[in-house]
Amino acid sequence: MPKYIWLLVIATAINVTGASFLWPLNTIYMHNELGKSLAFAGFILMFNQGASIAGNLIGGLLFDKFSAYKTILGGTGIAVVSAVMLAFTHDSIVSYSIFLVLIGFGSGITWPVMFAMAGSIWPEGGRRAFNAIYVAQNFGVALGATLGGYIASISFDFIFLSNATVFLLYFIIVLLTFRNLDKEKDRQMHTSILQQRAKIQSRTAFTALFILCGGFLIAWIAYSQWQSTIASYTQDIGIPLAQYSSLWAINGFLIVLGQPLIKWVAERITSQKVHIYMGTVIFIVSYLIAMVSETFTMFAAAMVILTVGEMLVWPAVPTLANELAPKGREGFYQGIVNSVGAAGRMIGPVFGGFIVDLYNIELLFIILLGLLIIPFVTTRLYDRKIKVEHNQNMEV
Template sequence: MSSSVTLRQFWAQLAPEGRWLLSTVAVQTLGRGLTLPFTVIYLHEVRGFSLDLAGTLMAFIAVVALLVTGPGGALTDRLGARRVLLASTTCQLVGCAVLAFATTPVVAVVAMAFLGINFGMSWPAFNALIAAVTTGEQRQQYFGINFALVNLGIGVGGIIGGLYADVSQPHTFTVIFLADAASMLVPIALLLGPLRHVTGQHAAPEDDDATSGSYLAILRTPAVIGMTGLTFIAVFLGYGQLEAGFPAFARQVGDVSTGVIGVAFAINTAVIVLLQFLVLRRIAGHRRTRVMLVMCAIWALSYVVLGATGLVPDRFAAVGVLTFMALFALGETMMQPTIPAITNDMAPDHLRGRYNAVNAGAFQAGAIGGPLFAGFVLDRGWATAYVAVLVAGCALIAVLALVVERLVSPAVNGVPDEQVPTADPATGEPAPQARTGRD
């Protein structure tokens, strides 16, 4: 698939199962958008939980997700992606329904546990299912378009939820959480209907060493080590700051209003939805690791712009905050298609669940560590050091991308026709000739 492929051509070339899976993404995530921005508000202002308890409950989701990611990856390989995704989506439905009526902390903990199970187990299963219905460049295109549709659904859901939910009328929050639960019926219906034959399960080769499928063996693979480190740092510096560091910096240092921050997040969604496919066409056929170098440069520039908001008058600070978010979103459109595509192309079919679980674990760890870092540094007023660390971190991602480039085959890196010396991802030793197939 070349860079000249249009959205219509991509859709026409996609297998029917892929079309079913992609066509309902925005509908599924619209329910998530209804509740995601308002969960803490609901717990604190509607159910009367303290902010400390509400924050702890939100963090509990991430902890549970991290704990179940490993088992989720193994179950995906053993039982198939469809079965695991069906179970995890059901957990999401139950969690949202329970949370809608969570009047006590104990009930809220039960609800958060179900939500955490879904977040931890669905990631490796969903990525493995995508890999089962796509190949090659189409896979990268799919991951990117899926990301844009997820943002579209969450963005629209957030707008609807913001207009409907009212803390003075608790029943409105019950309605949006039940709507979130009901939206899970869409993927469940797909998995039980049109996608019932797509298992995402593959038998191990007859000559496969039983120990090669363990997480310890996978984590000893040089390419996996490189991608795990790259993913962790990218999320630590990216989404970990977007959710915590950016709003805190914009308020405390840039001194902008909450309204400006809200507009910034709207710009983030708009840039991703409007530019994702254009970016996909531009990066098609190029080394994925080089795409990440461009992402690093854009993110570094965005953080410099954010840092400058503390040095200019308020009206210019607002412009800087909005510019930061637009640049950051552009970088996201390069990160989201490349990392999962590399992960799934270098994974053997029968171990794809575990490979995705390792990558998901790195993502979740970065999402946990990023806000902790931001809170610690900004609470002490170290604004300059904060920006300096983020810019330096972008340089570190670039270095890791170049390391990964030497460890994966050209095919895994998105250029199957290129013949360059590479290294065996299992040993790290130089290979006599570049491979053109999957690792």
Template sequence: MIWKSLRELPVWLRFFILGRLIKSTGSLAWLFMAVYLVHERGLDPTTAGLIVGANGVGIIVGGLSGGAIGDRFGIRRIMILSHLGSALGCLLIPFVPVVALGPLIAGNGLIGGMAFPLGMALVAGSIAPEQRRAGVALSRAAMNAGVVIGPPLGALAAGYDFRIVFLIEAITSIATATIVWRFVPPPLVKAHATSKGPSLWRAVAADRTIWMLLLAVLAVDAAYRQIFTGLPLMLTDSGTQLIGYGALISASSALIVLAETPIAIKLAGRPALKIISLGYVFIGLGFLALAVWPKYGGAVVCIALITIGEMLYKPTSAAYAADRAPDGMQGRYQSLYSSASIAGMVISPPLGGYVYQHAPTLLWPICAALALMGAGALASTSLTLRARSELEAESSTG
């Protein structure tokens, strides 16, 4: 069944997934940017941190604005321009004076930040609704595979000449743009905003389900991101070498590459909100395991449970956001969803760092509570939708 479902996906999606893999493998500049700025450009760590932070702000602004621009001028067209603009910025970084690095890197983050929600909107808007979860899961699998492959290659390149890192990212961006231009069709729904339909905010405000999903994603992703902030701090403080932490993250990424798409296909017919809620429950249980057993063994259990939860909720929620999008708003709905997730990523490190510094034993219970509250909120929404649909069915037959 799984292989049959994969074969039924459109041929162009295979090329798009290849592009995702290439781009993810080559997305190295952000990973080594702080080291480059300090060791190659002579900046102090504080200034380098501000510039890297400017790149993050640019990514957030790009993610928020990219959907509206894509809906107005064409999702596929803007995605191609985003990758080409990002490639140009990467080629310029090694050659511009230090004073221009901040604006250039922030602008590059903005332009490149448009591509992620547009890519999700392109997949979700160009394939049949029943195939969306599998398509999103395949796209995520390709990106996770790139995360496994890319950093070691980037480290080798940086050890030889840092300019190679930027060249690799530029080449992979151009390759991805070429694949999208040559093989990927425009979305089935023409995404051109007009003044006739409802505004984005009116559409979202009228859809309780989508804003409940966005709030849940913000809270749960803020908790989930603590595996990248609080967890390595806890492990190193308890005497674990960083290689042990790295092995956990690598194993998680490898499992996602292997298992997420088959799981998405198996569960494609199940109600989305129930699958997302179940994923949140696994996230909460993972953090509870860490609260009870704050050692490396607990971290192994935590990452295993959280990986299962991630495979359940992430592809399903992105596809569900596409399912709820009105005609012509695919890009903006994906921008909203991505921005909620990114906002969780932004607030998680400072808040988690503060809690870990002043009350470390509270961090994991708080994360568990956020995930379980998100699960409860979406489960309640699912029950409300089911009751409403049953009432409508009774009234129509009666």
């Protein structure tokens, strides 16, 4: 890989490690330490994800129009200042909420630039460039969640200090080593979703994308419960904080180490539709196990199963979106997929929090199992009209 790809990989791993000290524990801290309801915690996480979406759109626009280096530096600067302020003011729910949202916004600005630069610097690398960033992200999740759980079991204060320290390290790396990124940038390769205001070129394909993304939204609403309601539930039944965090370490390391298995499956089962079907079935099995789990071992088993499903579903939807996209609209379609995933992460904690606050987590699991039928339907139906139009064109 080129030198600057390695630089992006290292920076990504450090950035996500810092973020992963905190994000698995947000709901636990707000609910168990600050005494707020799960629904309230879900609202704050919703605003955090909303700010991240806004940051993504602005970051993509700034990358296209101005400087990759200054965009990453600006986004990282916002995240660093917010993390430092959070480290000293996290006892107040008001300041906690404000700075958590600002961290989401600042971090959101950097991500489209990181991915865009990976493709721009190494276009001949194809998927390998993006896969390198993806693996670095999951390594950071595993490392940060592992360390974060043990640090939080000593004191939550140390978590916020560690989060700020690692963000500061990331900022210094960006400041000192990313200055020449603009020289490597190919401005013609990328467009932001904000620039895609032209008339939709293929309404059939666009409708198909939205049907497909309906199931993707449901999958993310279900998945986000592991970071919110399920996280709080593990504390209610006495599972140590360090063990809960290690669930995300299992998730991250399994994604990194499981790439050969997924490659083997992908070579033998080439249909992305089948990948979604398989992954959704695996999701359902995971939630069935989680629903009856009372020990760390059972939750760990559920997480392993969930991760296998994730590795099948998450890459399949962007791949199908790319196949649907008319020429020159690939970035726009991928932007929609990313926004739908973020919307699921916004809605999920609020939705789950209300159900658990008003009723119980058992009902939430039953509802999630019912909702997970929807991805089967959307995946089955999304391209039906496209096939009909294709057959009509062939007859003509």
